[in-house]
Structures are given as C-alpha cells and as structure tokens.
Amino acid sequence: MNTRPIRTAMAAAAAAALALTAACSGGGDDDGKITLSVGLFGDFGFGPLYEEYTKLHPEIEFEERIAEFADHHTNLTTHLATGSGTADIEAVEVGYISQYTSQPDRFHNLLELGADDLEGQWLEWKWQQALSKDGESLIGLGTDVGGMAMCYRRDLFEQAGLPVERDEVSALWAASWEDYVDVGRQYSAATGGGYFFESSGNMFRAMVEQADEGVYDREDNLVVESNPAIGQAWDLTVEAIEAGMSNRLQAWTPEWNAGFSEGTFATIICPAWMTSYIETNAPDSAGLWDIATVPGGAGNMGGSHLVLPSQGEHPEEAYAFIEWLTAPEQQLKVFEATGNFPSAPELYENEALTGLTKAYFNDAPVGQIFTAAAQAVEPQYQGPLQGDVLATIGQGLGRIEDGSQTPEEAWSQVLGDLESF
Amino acid sequence: MTIAAKSTADPTGRSSPTAGPERPAGRFQHLRYRLDLKASPYLYIAPFFALFAAFGLFPLAYTAWVSTHEWSLLSDEHAFLGLGNYQTLLSDPYFWNALGNTLSILLLATVPQLLAALLLAHLLTLRLRGQTFWRMGMLLPNVASVVAVAVIFSQLFGRDFGLVNWVLESLGAGRVDWQSGSATSHIAIAVMVAWKWTGYNALIFLAAMQAVPREVYEAAHLDGASRMQQLFHVTVPMIRPTIVFTVIVSTIYGLQIFAEPQLFGGGGPNGVTGGASRQFQTLTLYLYEHGFNRGFAFGYASAVAWTMFLVIVIVALLNYLFIRRIRSDS
Numbered sequence: 135m136n137t138r139p140i141r142t143a144m145a146a147a148a149a150a151a152l153a154l155t156a157a158c159s160g161g162g163d164d165d166g167k168i169t170l171s172v173g174l175f176g177d178f179g180f181g182p183l184y185e186e187y188t189k190l191h192p193e194i195e196f197e198e199r200i201a202e203f204a205d206h207h208t209n210l211t212t213h214l215a216t217g218s219g220t221a222d223i224e225a226v227e228v229g230y231i232s233q234y235t236s237q238p239d240r241f242h243n244l245l246e247l248g249a250d251d252l253e254g255q256w257l258e259w260k261w262q263q264a265l266s267k268d269g270e271s272l273i274g275l276g277t278d279v280g281g282m283a284m285c286y287r288r289d290l291f292e293q294a295g296l297p298v299e300r301d302e303v304s305a306l307w308a309a310s311w312e313d314y315v316d317v318g319r320q321y322s323a324a325t326g327g328g329y330f331f332e333s334s335g336n337m338f339r340a341m342v343e344q345a346d347e348g349v350y351d352r353e354d355n356l357v358v359e360s361n362p363a364i365g366q367a368w369d370l371t372v373e374a375i376e377a378g379m380s381n382r383l384q385a386w387t388p389e390w391n392a393g394f395s396e397g398t399f400a401t402i403i404c405p406a407w408m409t410s411y412i413e414t415n416a417p418d419s420a421g422l423w424d425i426a427t428v429p430g431g432a433g434n435m436g437g438s439h440l441v442l443p444s445q446g447e448h449p450e451e452a453y454a455f456i457e458w459l460t461a462p463e464q465q466l467k468v469f470e471a472t473g474n475f476p477s478a479p480e481l482y483e484n485e486a487l488t489g490l491t492k493a494y495f496n497d498a499p500v501g502q503i504f505t506a507a508a509q510a511v512e513p514q515y516q517g518p519l520q521g522d523v524l525a526t527i528g529q530g531l532g533r534i535e536d537g538s539q540t541p542e543e544a545w546s547q548v549l550g551d552l553e554s555f
Numbered sequence: 556m557t558i559a560a561k562s563t564a565d566p567t568g569r570s571s572p573t574a575g576p577e578r579p580a581g582r583f584q585h586l587r588y589r590l591d592l593k594a595s596p597y598l599y600i601a602p603f604f605a606l607f608a609a610f611g612l613f614p615l616a617y618t619a620w621v622s623t624h625e626w627s628l629l630s631d632e633h634a635f636l637g638l639g640n641y642q643t644l645l646s647d648p649y650f651w652n653a654l655g656n657t658l659s660i661l662l663l664a665t666v667p668q669l670l671a672a673l674l675l676a677h678l679l680t681l682r683l684r685g686q687t688f689w690r691m692g693m694l695l696p697n698v699a700s701v702v703a704v705a706v707i708f709s710q711l712f713g714r715d716f717g718l719v720n721w722v723l724e725s726l727g728a729g730r731v732d733w734q735s736g737s738a739t740s741h742i743a744i745a746v747m748v749a750w751k752w753t754g755y756n757a758l759i760f761l762a763a764m765q766a767v768p769r770e771v772y773e774a775a776h777l778d779g780a781s782r783m784q785q786l787f788h789v790t791v792p793m794i795r796p797t798i799v800f801t802v803i804v805s806t807i808y809g810l811q812i813f814a815e816p817q818l819f820g821g822g823g824p825n826g827v828t829g830g831a832s833r834q835f836q837t838l839t840l841y842l843y844e845h846g847f848n849r850g851f852a853f854g855y856a857s858a859v860a861w862t863m864f865l866v867i868v869i870v871a872l873l874n875y876l877f878i879r880r881i882r883s884d885s
Binding site: 202203204205208211212215216384385386387388389392393396398519522525526528529530532533535536537538539555 | 628629709710713714715716732735821822823824825826827828831832834847848849851
C-alpha cells in the first residue's frame, strides 16, 4: 500500500479545493441541493449507502474525504480549534472520542437533534462513550465496535504441528495469555524461529483493553505506572519479544501490509474490522486464514463514532443521515460488505447477522464469533489521550524489539515521555 | 550608486535660469521628472517587499512573539513566558538529539551529492551524443514529488522485502534493518535527498562551467593536465561562487528536511518521532511533534522554529567561510 501518503496528500488537496468551492458557492445549496461532506479514516464501506440515501432523498449529495488514521484525528483537532475546515460529518475512533467529549460545545448536541429517544439502539457503553462528562450532550452516534478475536494461519499452524481447527486452536490458549505465549514458543521452536505475531504493540494493547482499568482512571489521571494490569501486560509482552516471537512490524506501514501477503507471521489480534484489512492486504491467501477466540477473555479494540462538528452548516440534514446510517439495518449492510461489526445489540439476535460466514476465513462463522465477542465486552473507561498513550508505550516495546534498549530502559523512557502528557 | 549620482546632479537643475518661477508648467514637469527618477525604482521593487513583509517578515516577527508565550492551539489563554520556551528547549535532550541527527543527515547527504554533481557536470561538458537528453534527464529526479520519492525509497530500504536488502543478500552481505539503526537510517534518508538534488546541482554547475573561458582549458591541456586535473585545478576555482551558492542552498534545504524522515517512519507514531528511539528525528520533525500533534504547543514550536533559523544561519555562515578558502588562483 505504497499509495497511502500520496492518498493523504491528495485528500488534503481535495479537501482544500472543496473548502474553496464550498466557500464560493455558499454551502452548495444554490440549486436546492445540499452536499454533505464526510471525513473518514480508511474506507468505511459507506459508498453504496450514500447512493441509497440519495435515492431516498434526492436533494442530498455526498462528498467523502479519506485521510490516514493518525492524520485524520490531528486534522480534526486542528480544524476544531481554528474554527474552520471540518467536514459536516466526521468519524472519530474510540481512542480519541473522550478528547472530544470534553469539549462538547464544538459539536452539535445530538440529543437536541432527535437522538434523545434512541439510546436503546446501541450497546450501552458505546452510547456512553459519546456522552459529555455531565451527560447533557451527545456528540456522536456509534458505527462499529471491535470485539476481539484471534486470526491465525491454518497452513502455518499445520506446518508447526499445531492443531488447525478453530475450536482446538481456541482451546490452546483459552485459559490465559501465558498459554498464548507458550504456544508461540512451540511454534517458534517447530518452525525454526518463525514469527508468531506481527507486532508486540498490538498484543500489549489487546491485554490492556481486556483489563478493568486501562491507562486512565475515571478522573482522567494516567495510571500507567500504578495499574498492575499494565505492568503484567508489559512483562508478558517483553517475554514474548525476548523469545523472538514478534515479527517486529509497525502497524499500518507498507512492511506490515506486505507481511500479510507474504505470510511472515502466524497470528494477529483480530477485532472485527481487522478482517477486512487482512482480506485486502492478502487477497491471494483466501482459505489460509481462520478465526479463533482471543486469550484472556473479551475486550474491545477500536470502533468508531460519527460526530457533527458545530461548524457544519447543515446539522438537521447531517443528523438525519447519520441516524439512518447507524440504524441497525444499515449497520448490518456495512458488516456484510466490510466486516465492521455493528454496535446495535438488536442485531445480535438476528439470523442475518449471526448466520454470516466468511469464505476468505475458511468459512469462519464471523457473525457468531464477533457477536459473542461484542456481547462479552466489559466496557473500559477511555481517557482523553488514550490513543497517544498507547502509541508511546508501543514505541517503548519497539525499542526493545530492535535491540536499542533493555526492557528497563524502555520502560523508564516510556514513563518519562508520559510525564509531558 | 546611480541614485547618488543623480541627486548630486539635482542642485544644478534647480539653479538653472530656464526653470525659473516664470514657467510654472515647466517647473511642475521638472518636479514630476525628478520624482519619477528618484521614486520609480522603489515603486518597481515595492511589490516584492510588500509581499515579503506580509508573508515573510510578519510571520517571522509573529513567530518570535508567539515563541515567548505558552501558546496552545487548544486554549485561548496565552501566558507570557519570556524565554521560558527556549530554556525548556535547550534543556531537552530530544532537541539535541534532533539537532545531531539533522547535522549528520546534512553531512551524509550534501557532501557526496555535491561531489557527484561536480563530476556529472564535468561529464556533461564533454561532447556527447544527445546532449539535451542527458541534461534534461538530470532534472527528472528533481521534478518528482518529494512525497513520491520518499515513499518509494522507504520501500526500497524496507527491512523484509526491500530491494536494497535483496541485493545485499544476493551479494552475500547480510540484511540491514535500515530503519532501526541510527547510522543506517541516516544513510537511507541521505540517499533520498541526494537522489533528488544531485542532478539539479549538476545543472547549476554545468551552467557555471560553460562560462569558463575555453582558453584556460587549452592552456591547461598544453601544459599536459589530465581531464581530472583540469576539473580540480581549473574548473573548481573558476566556479567558486557557484559552489558557494549550491553549498548554502543545500545547507538550508538539508537542515529543514521533513517529508523524507516523516514518511520513512511510516504512518504511525514513528513518523512523528523519527523512529521508536528518535534515531532519525530531524529538527523539523521535532517542531512538528510539538506544534502539530497532541497539545498543539505553538509557542514551543515557534521557539523551535526560531532556534532552527539561528542554527541555519550559523551553519550556512560556517560553510561559507569554509568554501571561500578554495583558492581562486591556479
């Protein structure tokens, strides 16, 4: 995916051009038509839904702007602060949502636009995440959730003499992450140093997401140093690194993308949205991947909300659209198309969802697997700089991986870096 | 000089009897003429200075003002800190790390690049078939977008599937994790910079070389100087001003490189900090990390910008003094 930064640049240029034309045409409703801009990171699979909505409401048109994950959130923050440049509708990933709920006046309050009687439509914690601290305003409606599973390569497991069927694989590490690391040791030994997983940062994050408390407490204090769950996750990850299990890839880089198609690692933490990345990055590996359960119980990783920045000039129209888009019916369509798992519990009883299988993953019953994963999630409080804190810790693990620091040095630098947060 | 010469000529015009008070129209014309002579040149160059003031000088001064405040994009209060930001900056080991990285990449990129450009320019002065083709070809890498160059080279220097490692491995040398090492990452980035700018500098050298009189070479030739000797003993001293120019321009550019290390680090946090150990974080990336990342600390970033400005002035000056020592008499 060597086109990502270029795409970013192009998206930026397109956004600038768009801002110009929007400014010239006064919002673009000269001919009675309204163009809603939608700012996303990556493809959310909304394409066919825009068309469907335009058929229902001919006066609404859409303009999608896609940026890279990190750039998207940085840009959104900049545009909110400078008072111009946001799209009518913006996606926000869960690692960033509480940074925005702390400044609710920069967003249209969806409770006033008609969301006040919709609460039951979403998983309770998904709804809560988009509420301001005082509970007075709701800044976003949930799209998908990232209940975790574990994707693994059947062929590589077979070569290593490990079980191949998903139930047996799940049983290998059902008890704990320690078992997962043990299986990793067996795998490395049997394959002569083969990599068990792609990036230690992801393994660490998965363990943290499963804990009762993450990197923040409910008063928004950083508890990285004092939370025993973090320390345990760090130690176990370091153990796995030192056993040579990590492919030492950094997520979202071209090398990482190539790792999927070349089959350089055997397992990867798999929130629902990851399945579509695997499929895109390794189109030739159909049937080789399968999905088992994740060690250590349930947890959520990722998932997004759609928010309406108060700069947007068409709050009613934009709200009507996102209410429609995040309704269970449409969420199901997105899941079928991309694998992004719905945050609407009503669907979890629906045969159309639970019965869904994916041929690419050896006909794994993705509907059942991710329904079970999503239902089991115990919500964890997400602090304001959640995403950045995890990235900083991930870099510390990276320094151990590339041999430039000992685990102790890396940990103390992480703590030092976090002091400036 | 010309303006001064004209103003000394003015008093004679005033005392001329034909331009007396009895001919007011003539006197007015004369005034207009004088005004035209004196003021017009300034008017002609005024647009540049007006634009420079608006887009160069004002931002410079405003940045200096911002740099003395605790100024975050996310808050409306800007507390005055005086030189506090500069103090924090100078005591931050990450800043010194970034400065060291920048100078190291500058050295690795500029020196081989200018030497190669000199050789290429020398080759281009020879009689070649399809001269225009070769000369235009020099410029192609420079026309390519810096982002495209950085993206492609980042892949070439990839650890697992990069072309460079593939070649190294097939030659029997081991694989190199270009990104994770300090020296290796600097080399990779320097190659990107050199690839883009070598041809450009070669063309500038070539233009300067064309202005060197043929006779000098003929004399050198008669004295039995080889082509290489001619290059270093005739050409280089003769084009010294051009070399000074390219050195200074490359220095200014090299101290500000951003896109290459940013894209080399990939999309995530490593693109901002220049690798997990900050092994290739340049000054501009350091600025970016503070100004356009979480916190949006514009005040601090402005202090970084001004410090960078001073660093560039100092390094450019040192380079100038150094290059001036090329002997011009051969």
